[in-house]
Amino acid sequence: MKLALSFLFFIILCTQVQASHLIGSNISYEHISGDSFKVNCEITIKRAGTFFFNGNCVFGGPPATATTFNIYCPDQGFLDTIVATFDTQTYVGPVCRDTGYNSCFYGPCAFAGMRYYNISAIVDFSTLDTSQCSEWMFIWVQGARTTTLNFVGQPNMIAWSSFNKNDFPTNNAVQIKTRQPIPFYCEGEAVSYNWGAVDPDGDSLQWELDTSRTGFSGGVFTPLTYASGYGAFNPVPGPMTINNLTGELQFTTSIPTGYDVANYAVAVNVYEYDRETGEHIGTLHREIQIIVADSCDNEAPIAITDITSTAQVVDSASIQTCKGQDIEIEIVYADYDSNGALTSDSLGLSTDIGDYVDNATYSVSGTNPDTLRISVQNYVPTTDYQGFNVFVSDNNCPFTGFNTYT
Numbered sequence: 054m055k056l057a058l059s060f061l062f063f064i065i066l067c068t069q070v071q072a073s074h075l076i077g078s079n080i081s082y083e084h085i086s087g088d089s090f091k092v093n094c095e096i097t098i099k100r101a102g103t104f105f106f107n108g109n110c111v112f113g114g115p116p117a118t119a120t121t122f123n124i125y126c127p128d129q130g131f132l133d134t135i136v137a138t139f140d141t142q143t144y145v146g147p148v149c150r151d152t153g154y155n156s157c158f159y160g161p162c163a164f165a166g167m168r169y170y171n172i173s174a175i176v177d178f179s180t181l182d183t184s185q186c187s188e189w190m191f192i193w194v195q196g197a198r199t200t201t202l203n204f205v206g207q208p209n210m211i212a213w214s215s216f217n218k219n220d221f222p223t224n225n226a227v228q229i230k231t232r233q234p235i236p237f238y239c240e241g242e243a244v245s246y247n248w249g250a251v252d253p254d255g256d257s258l259q260w261e262l263d264t265s266r267t268g269f270s271g272g273v274f275t276p277l278t279y280a281s282g283y284g285a286f287n288p289v290p291g292p293m294t295i296n297n298l299t300g301e302l303q304f305t306t307s308i309p310t311g312y313d314v315a316n317y318a319v320a321v322n323v324y325e326y327d328r329e330t331g332e333h334i335g336t337l338h339r340e341i342q343i344i345v346a347d348s349c350d351n352e353a354p355i356a357i358t359d360i361t362s363t364a365q366v367v368d369s370a371s372i373q374t375c376k377g378q379d380i381e382i383e384i385v386y387a388d389y390d391s392n393g394a395l396t397s398d399s400l401g402l403s404t405d406i407g408d409y410v411d412n413a414t415y416s417v418s419g420t421n422p423d424t425l426r427i428s429v430q431n432y433v434p435t436t437d438y439q440g441f442n443v444f445v446s447d448n449n450c451p452f453t454g455f456n457t458y459t
Contacts, residue, residue, distance in 0.1 A: 078340050137173050
């Protein structure tokens with residue numbers, strides 16, 4: 054399903070202030086109170102010379118510190134600029150952080166130069182003359198995109214989100230909370246990539262692959278020009294499928310002859326719908342790059358049991374419960390090598406259920422396999438449907454394996 058762009062809207066354009074190369078982008082919003090929203094430009098960059106190893110291990114610029122938002126409503130001719138400031142940064146490179154495997158000693162220098170930045174600003178719409186604008190869009194635009202194998206040149210990168218503010222004045226955008234915003238894999242892996250997407254309001258989500266964008270003018274997006282053999286629905290060598298309900302990507306990694314490392318731009322749209330009425334609430338357009346290397350051999354840890362619970366189990370990853378019930382949930386995870394044997398790696402297990410559910414705690418026991426136990430006392434729902442994520446990783450070096458389950 055495509056979102057029509059003929060509505061009245063506000064545009065928020067973000068410009069990154071720093072000299073590095075973009076490898077992923079997302080723009081989202083959180084309702085604070087009244088007409089106040091926190092708008093987040095979520096940027097993933099590499100601060101090194103090139104993805105294709107050339108021995109250059111000098112970082113290429115300072116960390117991201119600011120972003121500007123241009124707020125525009127074409128119906129009213131309204132234009133304003135807001136400077137958003139640095140919020141948080143996280144290392145998201147695939148190389149483990151052991152000192153023996155830093156960027157200058159193992160693989161392409163850019164692997165360890167990858168950082169995720171959240172640069173944000175508070176927008177209070179009550180201070181703006183917005184009476185004619187019902188549907189809003191937030192659009193992030195920036196140049197210096199890293200080259201990939203599946204598009205031509207180094208065009209701008211764009212992320213955008215929208216919501217129907219008149220009918221859903223307190224809506225929150227879908228939250229993408231994976232610990233692996235730039236997924237990294239070894240050649241020949243059969244991949245199932247989970248975005249770690251949770252809607253705080255419990256809205257119904259629909260997913261689709263989409264064309265990457267490079268520009269926006271007069272309400273029209275400029276599509277990216279793909280290299281021969283690639284496109285929005287075939288962004289990697291071989292087939293890629295997307296689960297329209299969960300967003301899970303499935304594909305087998307591959308590298309063209311003559312390359313040691315390959316990276317591919319992939320864009321998705323996530324549509325929010327009211328679970329009761331089916332009304333469209335908003336859309337989020339996100340872009341990432343998938344990186345594949347030929348000189349590694351590490352399988353990511355996986356769930357080896359379906360969910361078990363004291364509540365009613367609906368399917369392999371869902372339960373049904375009632376208000377006031379105490380809930381126990383248990384799932385087992387393990388890490389195997391390419392021959393199917395358990396590895397000696399230690400697992401890291403965590404969950405963000407506490408961000409969405411009160412009185413929730415968790416514990417981990419075992420040594421590969423590890424068991425995650427979640428407890429909720431006196432469950433008090435804030436929505437009819439509540440998702441959360443489980444994050445699992447190994448401690449393999451030089452390349453660490455990650456998985457996210459929602």
